[in-house]
Amino acid sequence: MANKQTNINFENKYGFSMPENYALKPEKGISQSVVVNISQLKNEPEWMKEFRLKAYEIFLQKSMPKWGPDLSKINFDDIYYYIKPTKDRAKSWEELPAEIKETYDRIGMPEAEKKYLSGVSAQYESEVVYESINRELSKKGVIFCDMDTAVKKYPEIVKEYFGKLIPPHDNKFAALNSAVWSGGSFVYVPKGVKVDLPMQAYFRINAEKFGQFERTLIIAEEGSSFHYVEGCTAPVYTTDSLHAAVVEIFVKKGARVRYTTVQNWSKNVFNLVTKRARAEENALIEWVDCNIGSQITMKYPCVYLMGEGARGEMLSVSFAGAGQAQDTGAKMIHFASNTSSRIIAKSISKNGGRASYRGLVQVMKGAKNSSVHSSCDALIIDEDSRSDTYPSLRSQENNTQIEHEAKVERLSDDKLFYLTSRGIKKSDAEGLLVNGFIDPVSKEIPLEYSIELNRLINLEMSGSVG
Amino acid sequence: MKTNTILSLKNFSVSVEKKKIIKDINFEFEKGKIYALMGPNGSGKSTFAYSITGHPAYSVEKGSEAVFEGEDIVNLSVDKRSVKGIFLSFQNPLSILGVKLRQFLYFALQGKKDPLTISQEIKKYAKDLKISDDLLNRSLNEGASGGEKKKLEVLQAAVLDKKLIIFDEVDTGVDVDALKTIAQFLRKNKTDKTYIIITHYNRILKYLKPDHVIVLNQGVIKKVGDHTLAYDIEKNGYGK
Numbered sequence: 001m002a003n004k005q006t007n008i009n010f011e012n013k014y015g016f017s018m019p020e021n022y023a024l025k026p027e028k029g030i031s032q033s034v035v036v037n038i039s040q041l042k043n044e045p046e047w048m049k050e051f052r053l054k055a056y057e058i059f060l061q062k063s064m065p066k067w068g069p070d071l072s073k074i075n076f077d078d079i080y081y082y083i084k085p086t087k088d089r090a091k092s093w094e095e096l097p098a099e100i101k102e103t104y105d106r107i108g109m110p111e112a113e114k115k116y117l118s119g120v121s122a123q124y125e126s127e128v129v130y131e132s133i134n135r136e137l138s139k140k141g142v143i144f145c146d147m148d149t150a151v152k153k154y155p156e157i158v159k160e161y162f163g164k165l166i167p168p169h170d171n172k173f174a175a176l177n178s179a180v181w182s183g184g185s186f187v188y189v190p191k192g193v194k195v196d197l198p199m200q201a202y203f204r205i206n207a208e209k210f211g212q213f214e215r216t217l218i219i220a221e222e223g224s225s226f227h228y229v230e231g232c233t234a235p236v237y238t239t240d241s242l243h244a245a246v247v248e249i250f251v252k253k254g255a256r257v258r259y260t261t262v263q264n265w266s267k268n269v270f271n272l273v274t275k276r277a278r279a280e281e282n283a284l285i286e287w288v289d290c291n292i293g294s295q296i297t298m299k300y301p302c303v304y305l306m307g308e309g310a311r312g313e314m315l316s317v318s319f320a321g322a323g324q325a326q327d328t329g330a331k332m333i334h335f336a337s338n339t340s341s342r343i344i345a346k347s348i349s350k351n352g353g354r355a356s357y358r359g360l361v362q363v364m365k366g367a368k369n370s371s372v373h374s375s376c377d378a379l380i381i382d383e384d385s386r387s388d389t390y391p392s393l394r395s396q397e398n399n400t401q402i403e404h405e406a407k408v409e410r411l412s413d414d415k416l417f418y419l420t421s422r423g424i425k426k427s428d429a430e431g432l433l434v435n436g437f438i439d440p441v442s443k444e445i446p447l448e449y450s451i452e453l454n455r456l457i458n459l460e461m462s463g464s465v466g
Numbered sequence: 467m468k469t470n471t472i473l474s475l476k477n478f479s480v481s482v483e484k485k486k487i488i489k490d491i492n493f494e495f496e497k498g499k500i501y502a503l504m505g506p507n508g509s510g511k512s513t514f515a516y517s518i519t520g521h522p523a524y525s526v527e528k529g530s531e532a533v534f535e536g537e538d539i540v541n542l543s544v545d546k547r548s549v550k551g552i553f554l555s556f557q558n559p560l561s562i563l564g565v566k567l568r569q570f571l572y573f574a575l576q577g578k579k580d581p582l583t584i585s586q587e588i589k590k591y592a593k594d595l596k597i598s599d600d601l602l603n604r605s606l607n608e609g610a611s612g613g614e615k616k617k618l619e620v621l622q623a624a625v626l627d628k629k630l631i632i633f634d635e636v637d638t639g640v641d642v643d644a645l646k647t648i649a650q651f652l653r654k655n656k657t658d659k660t661y662i663i664i665t666h667y668n669r670i671l672k673y674l675k676p677d678h679v680i681v682l683n684q685g686v687i688k689k690v691g692d693h694t695l696a697y698d699i700e701k702n703g704y705g706k
Contacts, residue, residue, distance in 0.1 A: 413522070413523075414560060415560055415562055417521055417522070417544060418556070418559075418560050418562070419562075419565075419570055420543070420544040420545040420548070421519050421520070421544050421545075421547075421548055421553075421554055422545075422548060422553075422570060422571070422574045422622065422626060423545050423548035423549045423574040423575075423626065424545055424570060424573050424574050425545050426543070426544075426545065428573055429545075432565050432569070432570055432573065433562070433565065435564065435565075436562060436563055436564025436565040436605070437563075437564060438564070439563070439564030439565075439605075440564070
């Protein structure tokens with residue numbers, strides 16, 4: 001290890017692995033004692049241990065999803081459920097182990113931090129090893145820490161919200177996460193506080209046959225507003241890896257939250273994520289979700305529009321290349337009157353990849369005068385690839401305005417001719433057109449991420465990666 | 467071949483969907499000259515433009531030769547022909563959502579001109595062509611009028627700085643003022659470039675006096691003359 005890499009090329013930047021160096025490496029597989037062990041190693045209070053154990057029972061009872069991509073390759077007995085990466089948590093960048101620093105250097109984290117970050121909590125393996133919180137944030141009463149810390153330092157807040165929006169019995173993977181969760185972020189923004197710079201967290205998986213189960217809880221008090229960004233690039237490994245996260249967001253009256261994800265797990269990861277937000281009166285929640293990596297992703301961020309005038313938005317992009325299935329979408333449930341939801345989903349499939357949009361919009365009885373807009377565009381690059389759309393729109397109220405558009409297109413030969421006639425290589429022209437296709441979404445994400453996203457798409461299109 | 471030939475066509479035949487549109491053309495275009503390519507609708511003018519640029523739907527038949535600057539380009543890909551110095555100003559420029567002019571010009575000129583120079587040139591030429599900043603900052607041709615689209619084509623030709631430029635009806639759908647702006651711009655930036663101006667009208671040729679006027683009909687060259695031929699055609703039609 002500790003090999004000094006002086007000549008780092010771009011591919012290296014997005015698909016590499018560092019030597020493993022762990023303080024502890026427990027056994028594979030899940031059992032009641034593994035669950036108890038995790039809780040004890042973390043010195044958790046009794047209530048969290050009980051929560052985990054109950055969730056474990058539910059996990060055993062729940063069956064696998066009977067729809068969507070093939071998950072039969074997941075072997076729950078062949079996964080490590082908890083790994084502690086370093087003996088003690090580093091307080092500053094300098095204190096981080098060299099190889100971890102190098103990993104982050106390669107994804108450009110320090111520069112990004114200097115320029116944009118207002119707080120960082122980077123996850124290496126299942127525990128957060130580095131965090132820095134902007135002093136200004138602390139002064140305003142904003143809490144931004146890892147979930148493990150939050151359980152100990154802010155038990156009252158955590159107890160009130162944890163698992164309330166996504167209870168363990170929601171689905172098998174939410175139950176699994178509830179039983180063995182580790183790491184993830186806790187964000188609490190007090191009443192009326194506005195955070196201008198995006199709050200960011202980077203996640204990486206770096207152990208063979210290692211499952212990562214981070215847990216994120218976000219609470220936006222009345223009138224607050226902020227942007228949370230979660231980005232990940234992951235090392236390439238040969239065996240399957242499971243990632244099952246749970247994200248719960250509470251958006252109180254008049255608050256505004258934007259949650260951006262750039263997901264680029266390596267192509268062996270099963271990424272099965274449950275994300276949900278609850279929007280009260282006049283609150284706004286915007287999901288911006290970009291899925292490029294993983295072997296299989298199943299993710300349908302959901303918004304419960306609970307209060308009058310609440311708004312939910314979903315902007316998503318997914319890229320399915322060879323051997324990949326991106327099964328993504330959104331759920332918008334209108335419970336109150338004058339609520340509105342908007343979904344813009346864009347998918348690209350190439351080299352036999354499969355992109356599916358699965359959406360549910362439901363207007364409940366009493367949600368009068370609600371408006372729903374959903375549009376899904378699919379771009380299919382070649383004959384081997386596939387795109388499916390499963391929109392479901394249900395309304396129990398007559399007085400609602402519902403719009404749905406779906407479009408499937410291929411790369412236009414005329415547009416390719418136009419761009420190549422300007423001296424641009426065909427593969428670059430394809431990259432430009434694909435980036436143009438996702439532009440309505442990519443322009444909504446922070447600059448550094450959109451540049452990275454554009455580059456990744458160009459690399460995917462020119463075939464030099466994946 | 468003459469020494470100052472830029473493009474030499476020999477037995478040049480092109481078919482579209484198995485229908486022969488251009489039939490056995492033999493012609494030499496000289497470096498630095500202005501050509502007007504005229505002819506009734508369906509005579510093969512646009513087919514000529516597309517086949518020289520390399521559109522895959524236009525198949526150049528076996529035995530045809532198109533030698534550009536000493537190299538037969540018939541089997542060259544579209545982008546390589548452009549790199550060699552051929553440019554087509556489209557008759558109906560497309561809108562490309564999410565792709566900005568500046569962005570793809572950077573791509574096209576990678577390693578040749580730095581982004582700052584490109585930006586400055588775009589700015590300068592846009593001013594000469596009376597193109598608004600707003601239009602430059604939108605996706606290519608998004609919401610652009612006919613005249614604006616043609617101006618953006620002309621601007622690209624100038625920034626990309628190609629040797630042989632084919633203008634396919636750069637004067638159609640353009641109002642009098644815009645036509646004047648475009649024509650004056652083309653004259654000012656002509657330098658040693660070769661222009662092939664496909665047109666139905668004499669009006670643009672008043673600003674850009676052609677050295678040769680070629681009349682195409684049913685895929686063959688019917689007549690070649692000087693600038694007075696264009697005037698004659700406008701007055702009397704293709705008639706006889």
